[in-house]
Amino acid sequence: MMNPGEFDPQALLLQIFKVGFIAGGFLYIIFAFIIIKQIKVMKNTLLTSFSPAIQLLGIAHFIYSIIIVIVYFAIL
């Protein structure tokens, strides 16, 4: 049993990971947003019947990354 005020290395490590997860999540949201923008550029270069599906996939990926960050805030 640890006394209050005593240094807990596990708790500190978990705090570091928490910050890492959330910061990483935010960076990932930016990456997912860049992918959406890039799909738009790529679609302007080459338009196929599959392009709308790819754009939808890009948006789904972006939404998924936002959900993950929300889950991080909720559970960590």
Place this chain on the structure above:
Amino acid sequence: MTAKKKKKTTSTVTKKVVKNTVKKNTHRKRKKHRHVDEYSQVIKKEKPTKNPLSPFAPKPIKVFFSSQLKEEKIVLMLHRHPVTQLKKILVILLLALMPIIFFSTGMFSFFTPPYNIAFILGWYLIIIGVSFESFLVWFFSVYIITDERIFDVDFYNLIQKNISSAKIDNIEDVTIVSGGIASSLFDFGTINIQTSAEKNEFEFELVPQPAKVAKILNELILEEEREKIEGRTH
């Protein structure tokens, strides 16, 4: 008087001949630009492709590119052979199995259950992102052959891209480079195209059926020459 009349008749005849020649030449110039099926034996045998994911897509339906001209028709669209992506697929599969290794070896034993969930969610999110990015780069990096030009669209990653084109009549040499067991088994290779355009070398990297592609290019070059001779240039 008779000599004058004769002179007049001769000049009328000459005028008529000139008029007819001009008419003929104009008619020639206006002659319809031939459809690729009319001169390419290889393309004639191929059915139009509806599937945009097909690595070898002759006469693709509903495919357009940014600098396509109104009368320009896409003859062939090529992606890299899917076998060339096998390495990336294997790496992604291996990465997908990593959490099992991490947790079985107790590498993250200090994680509490919420952290385990967060780690797994984050890990698979990254894997989805990497796979999606690889797919996008593969899908949008295409080689397009139209009845007028060749296009090399290269997306190196999500930020860097390179698009170059050359007219078919600027093509000087077409070489097929193919070697190795995989390329013989799955029939893929690289086509080097020398041109007299600003970018004098085009590389259609690891495309399926390279011999067929080279044959199509040669047929297009011949047609361009025929167009020049017959005055069908536009």
